[in-house]
Amino acid sequence: MRVVVIGAGVVGAAVAAGLTRRGARVTVLEAGVPGAGTTATSVAWVNANNKTPKAYFDLNHAAVWAHHQLPGDWFFPTGNLECAVTGEHRELLDARVTRLLGLGYPVERVTARRALALEPDLVPPPTGTEYVFFPGEGYVQPLRLLGRLLGEARDGGAGLECGAEVVAIESSASGVRVTVADGRAFAGDVVVTCAGRWTQHVAATAGLTVPMLDPAVSGAVTNGFLVTTSPVPARLSRVLTTAALNLRPDGGGRLLLQSLPLDGLADPATPVPEEVRAEIMALLPGVLRATDGAVVERAVVGQRAMPGDGLTVAGFADAERRVYTVATHSGVTLAPLLMAEVAGEVFGAESELLAPFRPSRFTDGPAGPAPAPARRPGQQ
Numbered sequence: 001m002r003v004v005v006i007g008a009g010v011v012g013a014a015v016a017a018g019l020t021r022r023g024a025r026v027t028v029l030e031a032g033v034p035g036a037g038t039t040a041t042s043v044a045w046v047n048a049n050n051k052t053p054k055a056y057f058d059l060n061h062a063a064v065w066a067h068h069q070l071p072g073d074w075f076f077p078t079g080n081l082e083c084a085v086t087g088e089h090r091e092l093l094d095a096r097v098t099r100l101l102g103l104g105y106p107v108e109r110v111t112a113r114r115a116l117a118l119e120p121d122l123v124p125p126p127t128g129t130e131y132v133f134f135p136g137e138g139y140v141q142p143l144r145l146l147g148r149l150l151g152e153a154r155d156g157g158a159g160l161e162c163g164a165e166v167v168a169i170e171s172s173a174s175g176v177r178v179t180v181a182d183g184r185a186f187a188g189d190v191v192v193t194c195a196g197r198w199t200q201h202v203a204a205t206a207g208l209t210v211p212m213l214d215p216a217v218s219g220a221v222t223n224g225f226l227v228t229t230s231p232v233p234a235r236l237s238r239v240l241t242t243a244a245l246n247l248r249p250d251g252g253g254r255l256l257l258q259s260l261p262l263d264g265l266a267d268p269a270t271p272v273p274e275e276v277r278a279e280i281m282a283l284l285p286g287v288l289r290a291t292d293g294a295v296v297e298r299a300v301v302g303q304r305a306m307p308g309d310g311l312t313v314a315g316f317a318d319a320e321r322r323v324y325t326v327a328t329h330s331g332v333t334l335a336p337l338l339m340a341e342v343a344g345e346v347f348g349a350e351s352e353l354l355a356p357f358r359p360s361r362f363t364d365g366p367a368g369p370a371p372a373p374a375r376r377p378g379q380q
């Protein structure tokens, strides 16, 4: 089977690798360079922690374990330590822990002593703080995961065309023809769109409707600040989540910082304001010791790939089953699972995990799972 994959972010790379594993002849068309999109601006926390409804939790839970099946030095399976100081955060965390335990998700309530053994440079929070450890979670270095997946696809014979912006998708009984901006055309039996936040636009070139939240609109649902610090001599081995600040190691002693309460100010059209950088950096010494002198090395507004109802889209978008569409938030978590499940579906094996997430829910009425509620604390 000849398959054209559109987009070389982490999702497109995973799908291309999965397809080559099944023997497909794959061509990946990328408008810019691999990792030009959202994959380069991700917390890359691998988790199913605060994901609802149940079908979306199940998908992410399976994906967390798929990361453990794809070990490599881009994946840090060191878990996530969450610290809840305020009454409101403790209440939310308690409810979540109860729900997750009921779903068989690895969760451990831990003492302050154990929390400090896990993260010795954690600033001891006040008495009464609740600590929960999620040992199955982890984080990845997203560009290295992308390199791993794309490398496998290339080793499997996939061709990669960079600077190839898709402008038209035409399908017929005999196959698909994908045209790029410089006029070249690529033929296949199936096209898989993995265009992240550009999915609505790419689907429209095939005359299909896949609504995405507009990433150009400022605000917390589609956008988020990410600050990378200069290298610091602090010990941090895992994702650390608090109400005001989430952080993880970012290579070479750097830390990646995210403050969800500030994301409402995130505007992709403007650089990260000086006062936001300062506010995020000011939170750091309250959470982690040995961070004196840290400065901002990089500050960006990340733009999420968010389907219209906040949930994953995966499936054929046309009646002829020539145009398969994948678009999702949490794409870093989901990539190793999508690798197998999407490739299987392209070859005709229906995935139970993906069945609730068909693109047809936007055009055929309310057939899919109930929409995800707006983002809550603890959700990246």
Ligand SMILES: Cc1cc2nc3c(=O)[nH]c(=O)nc-3n(C[C@H](O)[C@H](O)[C@H](O)COP(=O)(O)OP(=O)(O)OC[C@H]3O[C@@H](n4cnc5c(N)ncnc54)[C@H](O)[C@@H]3O)c2cc1C
Pocket: 006, 007, 008, 009, 010, 011, 012, 029, 030, 031, 032, 033, 034, 035, 036, 037, 038, 039, 040, 041, 042, 043, 044, 045, 046, 047, 164, 165, 166, 167, 194, 195, 196, 197, 198, 202, 222, 223, 224, 225, 226, 302, 303, 304, 305, 327, 328, 329, 330, 331, 332, 333, 334, 380
């Ligand atoms: C602030 C923030 C925090 C996040 N935190 C997490 C997290 O902790 N855990 C997690 O799992 N996920 C997280 N995510 C989400 C995750 O990063 C994304 O879901 C994932 O990177 C999406 O990957 P993708 O391959 O679908 O999209 P992208 O990486 O955007 O790739 C799409 C590619 O398609 C290409 N393209 C677009 N249009 C065309 C065209 N016409 N022709 C050819 N190519 C085209 C683009 O150039 C791009 O390279 C976060 C995202 C943000 C913004």
